[in-house]
């Protein structure tokens with residue numbers, strides 16, 4: 001409600017500035033102890049996925065809080081989980097600005113942030129200091145200047161460091177804004193990556209006496225053959241989940257709009273159908289393996305969240321929808337999913 005009044009002002013300023021300003025404002029309200037009174041009561045509709053109990057099925061997608069600077073404030077939105085990152089081993093500034101663009105007529109966003117983040121050590125420190133006790137996903141990636149042949153090493157460095165703090169770790173191989181990153185989705189590269197991460201997970205589980213699930217985050221721009229190849233490798237390597245999807249490089253339906261031709265990944269309403277179709281395809285292949293799909297891409301209301309679960313997702317995540325609809329989106333989605341479940345019992 002409040003967001004409907006604020007949105008026109010936020011939309012008058014540069015998107016990245018608006019993003020920073022909003023998060024700072026939320027931190028301020030949180031530090032004053034006011035945020036929990038301003039936000040609606042979280043929906044309690046527990047679901048167990050990857051062996052973790054989530055208070056509800058709606059999570060924050062990666063990229064909004066890259067360094068884990070705002071976890072407590074964001075947790076007041078009523079999410080069942082929060083995914084922070086993508087984080088890389090070393091800090092890096094990301095691409096030159098401007099690098100985030102709104103496409104209001106299509107309720108879309110194009111970004112080419114390029115994994116701007118303060119590095120994994122800073123993220124670890126932030127999580128330790130946050131006091132957050134909810135379900136926390138930590139999304140890991142590679143530095144832009146690490147050659148793709150050495151990418152596995154970057155993921156292992158991050159995995160080692162975040163493992164003790166994460167409820168699950170998301171392995172991002174699908175951002176279009178780091179050169180060649182999406183090559184890691186191809187058979188040979190993926191085989192090396194999954195095998196290295198899985199054996200390190202086994203060692204870390206023994207060392208920390210705690211099993212932390214691994215989720216693979218994939219792109220929407222995959223054909224059915226590629227989706228099958230990824231799904232079969234995920235099954236063979238006993239990965240714990242797949243997050244589908246990241247942003248798209250397609251510009252179908254937005255090319256005529258202001259900023260529609262900007263380079264980067266497109267999210268929000270324009271990626272919705274594509275993400276849903278990847279989820280459906282993937283869930284069909286994973287069916288029976290017990291490996292869940294986390295559905296993300298263009299969820300703008302409760303109906304959108306239900307659509308993702310009907311396609312086969314066990315959990316959903318949102319990002320762009322928060323920009324267009326505000327924090328009430330979390331409750332709307334969680335309530336719609338709860339209702340859907342009740343209708344099926």
Ligand SMILES: Cc1cc2nc3c(=O)[nH]c(=O)nc-3n(C[C@H](O)[C@H](O)[C@H](O)COP(=O)(O)O)c2cc1C
Nearest residue numbers: 061062063086111245246267268297298318319320
């Ligand atoms: C500005 C912006 C930054 C993002 N950064 C990341 C990121 O660092 N890592 C990642 O895995 N996904 C990132 N994403 C992708 C989202 O997590 C999500 O997969 C995608 O936007 C589709 O969901 P949506 O339509 O609800 O936004 C980013 C998205 C946006 C809009």
